[in-house]
Amino acid sequence: MTLCLGIETSCDETALALVRDGRLLAQRIATQIDAHAVFGGVVPELASREHLRALGPLLDGLTADAGVRLGELDAVCVARGPGLLGSLLVGLSLAKGIVLATGAALVGVNHLQAHLLAPALERPIAFPALGLLVSGGHTQTYRMDSPTAFATLGRTLDDAAGEAFDKAAKTLNLPYPGGRFIDLLGRMGEADPALFPRPYVANDSLDFSFSGLKTAMVNHVAAHPDLRAPALTDDLDALVADLRARGALEPLARTCASYTLAVADTLRIKTARALDANPGMRSLVVAGGVAANSVVRRTMAELAAARGLDIVLPPLALCTDNAAMIALAGEFLFHAGYRHGLDLDAVPRGRRIPWDYRQVRPHPA
Ligand code: KG4
Ligand code: ZN
Numbered sequence: 001m002t003l004c005l006g007i008e009t010s011c012d013e014t015a016l017a018l019v020r021d022g023r024l025l026a027q028r029i030a031t032q033i034d035a036h037a038v039f040g041g042v043v044p045e046l047a048s049r050e051h052l053r054a055l056g057p058l059l060d061g062l063t064a065d066a067g068v069r070l071g072e073l074d075a076v077c078v079a080r081g082p083g084l085l086g087s088l089l090v091g092l093s094l095a096k097g098i099v100l101a102t103g104a105a106l107v108g109v110n111h112l113q114a115h116l117l118a119p120a121l122e123r124p125i126a127f128p129a130l131g132l133l134v135s136g137g138h139t140q141t142y143r144m145d146s147p148t149a150f151a152t153l154g155r156t157l158d159d160a161a162g163e164a165f166d167k168a169a170k171t172l173n174l175p176y177p178g179g180r181f182i183d184l185l186g187r188m189g190e191a192d193p194a195l196f197p198r199p200y201v202a203n204d205s206l207d208f209s210f211s212g213l214k215t216a217m218v219n220h221v222a223a224h225p226d227l228r229a230p231a232l233t234d235d236l237d238a239l240v241a242d243l244r245a246r247g248a249l250e251p252l253a254r255t256c257a258s259y260t261l262a263v264a265d266t267l268r269i270k271t272a273r274a275l276d277a278n279p280g281m282r283s284l285v286v287a288g289g290v291a292a293n294s295v296v297r298r299t300m301a302e303l304a305a306a307r308g309l310d311i312v313l314p315p316l317a318l319c320t321d322n323a324a325m326i327a328l329a330g331e332f333l334f335h336a337g338y339r340h341g342l343d344l345d346a347v348p349r350g351r352r353i354p355w356d357y358r359q360v361r362p363h364p365a
Contacts, residue, residue, distance in 0.1 A: 002363065003068065004075045004334065005098070006327025007055075009091030010083025010111050012042045014054040015323035016062045019331055024121055024324045026066035030054040041176075048086035055094050073104040074363075077330020079323075080108035080340075081347030082137075088346035096342055106340045107330040110353050111321075112138055113150050115287040117332065118325035119314040120147065126282040126310050132271050134296065135288030136162035136177060137349060139208045139267075141274045144285065147332035153274045154206030161263055161290045164210035168217040168259055172252070173229040183293050184236055186260040189253025195220070196262035201269045206277065208270055213262055220255065227252050263290075264299040271300070275307060283310035292319050337362035 001021055008015040012035075017027035032050045036042050063070065078095035081088055092108075099106045116131040131142040131150070139156040159167070162179055169178020174185075196216050200209035221227050226248065233239055243249040275281060284304040290296055297313055304311035318325065338357035347353045 002074045002331060002334065003072055004077050004107075004327045004331045005070075005073050005104075006109075006323035006325070006330060007076065007078040007091045007095050008111070008321055008323040008326045009051040009055070009087045010079045010081070011087065011321060012036060012047055012050075013321040014051045014058060015321065015326075016055070016058050017323035017327045018062060018066050018068060019121075019324060019327035022120070022328065022331060025068070026062055027322065027324050028058045028062045028065070029322060030058060042084070044084045044086055047084055048090055051087050051090040055090065059094075070098055070102050073098070073102055075105040075107050075330055075334040077107045077109050077327050077334070078344075079111045079114065079326050080344060081111060081353050082349040082351070083111060083346075085346055085348040088348070092344060092346055096344070099342070105334055106342070106344060107333050107338065108340045108344045109326050109329045109333070110150075111326070112140060113142070114325040114329035116142065116144065116150075116285050117147055117329045118287060118318040118322070119285065119312045121318065121324055121328055122315070125285060125312055128278075128281050129283040129285050129312070130271065130275055130278060130281045130309075131285045131287070132267065132300070133288045134161045134267065134286065134290035136160060136166065138288065139210070141206060141271060143274075143278050143281075147329070148336045148338065153278070154208060154270060156208040156210065157200070158209050158211040159214060161208070161210060161267065162288070164214050164263060165290065165293075167214045171217050171221050172227060172255070173232055175232060175234040177289075179290060179293065181234075181236065182256045182260060183295070185240075185253050186256035186258075187294060188240070189250060189255075189257040191257035191261040192254060193258070193261060193265075195255070195258035198262060198266045198269060201266060204273075206270060206274050208266065210263070210266075213259075213266070217259060224251070227255055260293065260295045264293070264295040267296060268299050268303055272303060275303075275309075281307075281309060283312050285312040287314055287319065289319055292316050333357070335363050
C-alpha cells in the first residue's frame with residue numbers, strides 16, 4: 001500500500017489531495033478567484049500569500065477527512081512547475097517541511113504531465129499514448145510511453161488554445177475566462193467553416209500558433225461591431241434572451257461556432273500529424289481546461305475512432321487544476337523509484353522542466 005499527498009499551488013487554486021494505490025482518498029481545494037477578480041486577472045504576489053494562508057487549514061481538514069496522520073505518508077508529491085514562481089515556492093516549502101518532519105519521500109511533479117495522467121484516477125490509460133494538453137497557458141502534444149516517460153512533440157509558439165478563446169471572448173465583450181461562453185453560444189448556431197483560418201497548418205511542424213486566429217477575430221469584430229455583447233454579464237440566459245429579442249443571437253452564435261470549429265480543426269490537424277509521426281499509439285488523451293469544450297471533445301473522439309485508438313477524456317472536474325492529479329503522477333514516479341532531494345527547485349512558466357530525479361530501487365509493487 002502506498003499513500004501519497006499531492007500539493008498544487010502553481011496558479012490560483014490551493015489544492016491538497018491524498019491518493020492511496022492510485023485511488024483518490026480525499027481532497028480539499030481553496031479557489032482564489034474572488035481575491036483576484038477585482039484586479040481582472042491573477043496577481044502573482046497575492047496568489048503566493050493566499051496559498052500560504054490557505055495551506056495550513058486545508059492540510060488539517062484533509063487529514064481529518066481521511067483519518068490519516070502525516071507520519072503514514074510514503075511520499076509527498078508537489079507541483080514544481082510550470083507556474084507562478086512565488087506560488088510554487090509556497091507549495092514546495094510545505095512539501096519539504098513535511099518530508100523533514102516525517103521522513104517521507106519527496107517527489108516533484110510536472111504540472112502539465114499530471115493533467116494528462118488525471119484520467120487514470122478513474123480508469124487505466126493504455127500506453128503508449130498520444131497526449132494533447134490544451135489549457136489557458138499551454139497547448140502541447142506529448143508521446144507518453146508510460147506514466148513516467150513523456151516526450152514533447154509540439155508546443156505553441158505564441159498563444160495557448162485557451163488564451164485564443166479568452167481573447168476572442170474579450171473582443172466579443174464576453175466575461176473572463178470566456179472559453180465556456182464561446183462554447184455555449186456556439187452551440188446555438190451553425191458554424192461557417194470559411195469564416196476563420198486554421199492557423200499555422202500549411203507546414204510540416206507539430207507546433208501550434210494561435211495568435212493569427214485571435215487577430216482574425218479582432219478584424220472580424222471590427223468589421224461587424226454589432227457582434228459585441230451589449231453589456232458585460234456572466235448571466236448567459238439573460239444575454240441570450242436580450243440578443244434574441246434584438247435578432248442579434250444568430251450572427252454572434254455563428255461567429256462563436258465558427259471560431260470554435262477553427263480551434264478544434266487546428267487541434268485535430270496537428271494531433272493527426274503527431275499520430276502519423278508516432279505509429280503504434282494505443283490511446284489519445286486530451287486534458288486541460290479546453291478539453292471541456294464540446295466541439296474539441298467530439299472532434300478528438302472522432303479522430304481517435306478513425307485511428308482505432310482509445311479516447312481518454314477526463315471528466316470536467318478533473319480538467320481544471322487539482323491536487324489529485326499531482327498525487328497520482330507523483331505516485332507513478334515514486335513506484336518507479338524516482339525521488340527528489342531537498343534541493344528541489346521550482347520552475348516558472350516558459351522554462352524547460354529538468355529531469356533531475358535521483359533513482360532509487362523501485363518500490364516493490
Ligand atoms: O486548464 P485550465 O483550467 O487552467 C489553466 O490554464 O491552467 O484552463 C483554463 C482555460 C481557459 O482559457 C478557459 O477559457 C478554457 O480553459 N475553457 C474552455 C472551456 N472551458 C474552459 N475553452 C473552451 N470551451 C470550454 N467549454
Ligand atoms: Zn493546470
